[in-house]
Amino acid sequence: MSKIIPSTAKLLAANTITKAVPPVSATTSSKYSTKSEAKFEIKPYKLHKLDKGPALSTTLTSEDALKLYEHLAVLRRIETASGNLYKEKIIRGFCHLYSGQEAVAVGMRAAMRDVDSVITAYRCHGWTHLMGVSVLGVLSELTGRRTGCSRGKGGSMHLYGKNFYGGNGIVGAQAPLGAGVAFAHKYRGDGGVTFTLYGDGAANQGQLFEAYNMAKLWDLPCVFVCENNGYGMGTSVDRSSASTDYYSRGDYVPGIWVDGMDVLASREATRYAIEYCTSGKGPLVMEMETYRYSGHSMSDPGTSYRTRDEVQEVRQTRDPITSFKEKIISNELVTPDQLKEIDAKVRKEVDEATKQSKSEPEVGIEELSGDIYYNNLEPYIRGIHPNAPLEHVNVMPRN
Amino acid sequence: MASLVTKKSVLFAKFVKNASNNSKRLSSHFIYFPDNEKPVQGETTKMNMMQAINNAMDITLKNDPTAVLFGEDVGFGGVFRCALGLQEKYGKDRVFNTPLCEQGIAGFGIGLATAGATAIAEIQFADYIFPAFDQLVNEAAKARYRSGGMFPCGALTVRAPSGAVGHGGLYHSQSPEAFFAHAPGLRVVVPRGPIAAKGLLLSCIRERDPCIFLEPKILYRSATEEVPVEDYTLPLGKAQVLREGDAATLIGWGTQVHVLLEVAQMAEEKLGIKCDVIDLQSILPWDEETVCNSVKKTGRCLISHEAPLTSGFGAELAATIQDECFLHLEAPISRVTGWDAPFPHVFEPFYLPDKWRCFHALSQLINY
Secondary structure, eight states: OTTTOHHHHHHHHTOSSOOSSOSSOOSOGGGSOSOOEEEEEOOOOEEESOSSOSOSEEEEEHHHHHHHHHHHHHHHHHHHHHHHHHHTTSSOSOOOOOTTOHHHHHHHHHHOOTTOEEEOOSOOHHHHHHTTOOHHHHHHHHTTOTTSTTTTSSOTTOOOBTTBOOOOSSTTTHHHHHHHHHHHHHHHTOOOOEEEEEETTGGGSHHHHHHHHHHHHTTOOEEEEEEEOSEETTEEHHHHOSOOOGGGTTTTSOEEEEETTOHHHHHHHHHHHHHHHHTTOOOEEEEEEOOOSSOSSTTOOSOSSSOHHHHHHHHHHTOHHHHHHHHHHHTTSSOHHHHHHHHHHHHHHHHHHHHHHHHSOOOOGGGGGBSSSSSOSSSEEOSSOTTSOEEOBOOSOOO | OGGGTSSOOSHHHHHHHHHHHTTTOTTOOOOOOOOOOOSSOSOEEEEEHHHHHHHHHHHHHHHOTTEEEEETTGGGTOTTOTTTTHHHHHOTTTEEEOOSOHHHHHHHHHHHHHTTOEEEEEOSSGGGGGGGHHIIIIIITTHHHHTTTSSOOTTEEEEEEESOOSSOOTTSSOOOHHHHHTSBTBEEEOOSSHHHHHHHHHHHHHSSSOEEEEEETTHHHHOEEEEESSOOOOOTTOOEEEEOOSSEEEEEOTTHHHHHHHHHHHIIIIIOOOEEEEEOOEEESOOHHHHHHHHHHHSOEEEEEEEESTTOHHHHHHHHHHHHHGGGOSSOOEEEEEOSSOOOSTTHHHHSOOHHHHHHHHHHHHTO
């Protein structure tokens, strides 16, 4: 690293983020920007029952800028590929795209530590990748193939990974689970924080308020993250919520409103949230205001409850990738060539994974009756004629 | 119908026919058998099941000034568009979106119905009805009983799309009828097509007990019939015999009725036998008389449903049939159902009790 950007070496030495590989390989030094870091202002946070919020400015190194850009780009690309696979009828069932919301996940992940955990709803493709599942693992789960991270048995809504407690299909049902996962962190004393994500739609589910109460009652290290993309399925926030100040809806749980289109705001707020929760103060609500470009799911064109102009305007003025790109280029943290290089790399990676996710086989039919129970007391699974039963199989190793 | 199958009996040809008959969806597992008999005379219009349900709700909102329709996204018609155009026609105060909160929707509907309105609540998918399970089982079902008949919520109808759709996966495919059949006080109804859907839904709406109306979602667009335009109802608690025979009784509801109709046709061609095919329609209360009379006549009975075997509603039918028809039975009652597994995403075609499974079970039943 020090060979590429000598001036950053010292800075990075103190950085807690481990750097396994340089973001791009060095060929000619002239391609790289001269500035090693820059300072950025953050749109003010709104606070609920908090005296002091996250920092209003942040320093970004050129290395981190490239890393963040790559993550943003790969998430967008995965969703574009998913949308196409769905239209080709290779992905069947239900498929919810994250395009437009990338800055939330990428910014949060950048501040998270390996010990922290995440649980979210069904808009989970990007999160799964950020939590360590390969692009192929994500895409081939969507196509229902054996290389999928849930062996193709979950599909688009049910992706899992290490410290990633899934994609969950029922609106709001993951919120109490998040409180439970946070309790486990506290009980084990491992210092981890759970990020429990839900949408503005799920914010009106009763379960969420049950989870708030338990989390505060027992001061659990749980950050309830409301990804407010403006629409709960086809109903806008104003038509579904008596209060759209989602950050304040935890009442006795303090909250922060964050500009979820700014990856740096998302990163700083998360850093703050981790500090808050690990100091034993209990849970926090974090509202990330963002936008989804696609419909709620692939069966929703997304145009019957909002105008095309509205979507276009967000794309042009608030897009999380474009705005970040402009920021880092104009501050000379990166050069356009570097970003092009990343774009090409991401395109190649996702294209290859897309191709493979179409050609991989599905798991064998015997897995129809696999892993229903830890230990199936009867050898067979009932349901059809007694002469032709299916045997219960233990696919994943039992411990 | 019989002529469809006479020549091409090889498997592949059937597969192609099956696929092309079902709006080009290769994973469809049944052929739709439209109703030819009209429950009432008069003008008819071609409607699919979505339009028939829309028509029933239109009639209700027009004639019943207390009727209100609500649910997630019903403002623009709901995800399956069953409420299409109704908000424009009857206003936002009568047809409206709710927040995403199924328990709230059910409880709100119970309150509304108790206060005297005709409440039609839509749960977007039957799979999402479980957060509302407490309200429906503990509140709606028991309201009349626990208030000594003073505060019933019978004007509540909860509509929910259910059943397999070809690619729904774990949370867009389930058939929860048996769960609700275990709650005295509720009525549970499943239509098999547009004509039945309109008549049964109007009955449910007017019925003085809370009703769970489960609409097989794959039929919304794939099932089309000539539906009477005028207002009509079909009796709740009554099954329909769709095809008559003496060799066996085949019982199903919803989409599965069409699978069984095809199985009966196959049995006639391949085994030279005729079967009674019964659409149960009402799951709770179910029509014991029609079912038992048929089984006493045929001596053999096959029950089929998409939901898993154990504690599926077929179990209840089988228990009553053996009790009522014991001395008439020539073979043990056969149940052909979904596996005792979660509804699988990639394995739907293997999970469903398709015509081949049913036919196999029927052959064994006949040769017992």
